[in-house]
Amino acid sequence: MSRQLADVAIAVRRVVVMEDRAQVSRRGGVSLPAGDTRIRCDGVAPILADKTLQVRIHGAELPRIDDTRVVRREITTRAERSPDRRELETQIEALDKHRAELADRLAALDRESGVLHSIAKLGLEELAEDVSHGRFTDAQLLSLDPIMSRGRDSMARRVELDAEIAKLDLKKRQLQALRTQASSGDVELRASVEVDVRVPVAGEYEVIIDYVVPNACWRPEYVARLVSGPPPRLELASFGCVWQRTGEDWKNVELCFSTERPSLGTKPPILTDDVLYTQKKSPPVVEVREQRVFTAGLGGDTSISDAPLGIDDGGAVVALTAKVMVDVPSDGRPHRIPIFETVSESELSLVAMPELGLAAFEKSVQTNGSPYPLLAGPVDLVRSSGLVGRSSILFVAPKERFTLGFGPDPEIRVRRDVEAIEKSGLLGQSITKTLRAKIRLSNLGDQLRELVVEERVPVSEVPGVEIHVEEAMTTGATKPDELGFLRFVVKLGPFEKRTIELGYTIKRPAELQGL
Structure with missing residues (x-):
């Protein structure tokens, strides 16, 4: 029996990102004629798990779904609208020449900085000698200002040159990738979802396609801004850092972050015999053991050996939704998505732990005032002067107190x-x-x-x-x-x-x- 083919564009509307996978939901309206029809939706992720594919169709009359499947195909194409190889070679040579000029300027700045450092060192030595003999004047100190000012200008120019060289290196890698793509065919794997349906009455129907894809994950991140004032307060912003390389771009989607672990499943424990043995009594040996003491709600730095592989959610599944509709391209790069913000009053104090560090650190104690828990993750520490450091927190439940350290006190x-x-x-x-x-x-x-x-x-x-x-x-x-x-x-x-x-x-x- 022949079926009418209907090519439809069903966009991604909602994505639930988990620790090691994502659940994608496509939703869109389709005009279907009466009778047998094959709906084909192109552009889905080629690596989707076939057994997780679910299709639902809603309308005035409930159509019958006869079959659903994923069709994959390899397409060999050449890069369209890309410059030819000779033009790319010319651009790469120009970039190399420009980079060599910048490298020469950078070397000259290094030599100038070395000379300025030597002059400043000699000037300070002479100044110290004059002070020891009581011959110090303000004019001697002011004579070093031009040298210091020139040194700062030289350092600023060096930073600008380093940034420009980094941009040139990135541009060169992009041109080299285009050159490789233009010189040979590009094999691309594409996939589509096909649905065979029997429609009783022609009309408008809503098609919902759900499936699970690997190569996607997320981790929580935070930005803590300490605002001084009576009283001091902490502005905490929660973000979800997302990586995905599924082969499909998520454009203008509702993004949900979940700690659900569908891969764990449930397995009964394995029962084995516990054999007891007698041992000869030996002299007791006492060991000094370093034991880390944790207090509920007080987060701190976690070493690599103690860090969990996944997300610490306190034993309960947590689902957080992004504040706005977002775009997440399939490039494998991290994308920081805002989730929520909370503001709470802080109690500031100076704490010194000389056995661990020879400094007095400023500690803030505050309450998680958001209705959501704070999952374990890194925290960027920000004050009025800007970024001051990076720390981490453990799992913090709502209305629970936790601490953050904002660096040592210089005085x-x-x-x-x-x-x-x-x-x-x-x-x-x-x-x-x-x-x-x-x-x-x-x-x-x-x-x-x-x-x-x-x-x-x-x-x-x-x-x-x-x-x-x-x-x-x-x-x-x-x-x-x-x-x-x-x-x-x-x-x-x-x-x-x-x-x-x-x-x-x-x-x-x-x-x-x-x-």
């Missing part, structure tokens, strides 16, 4: 020194190790600063190993919490220096090895 200096003394007990049956840490703090600014210094002591999980914080050796007789952390609140006046001390002992039997 606070931190230094940490540790002394360790080990002594044997009576008859050598026990060993006592005394550790004493001194944290020196300096305020180089002209304002009063208050900061929290966090230190830690080991926590014993082995009988026979005793750890005690010596109050006489510890500033303020501070005691650790159940996790071994001690917190010292310090107020530093203008240009003031303070020293904090922490002392603790580790006592263990001599037969215990590993400490």
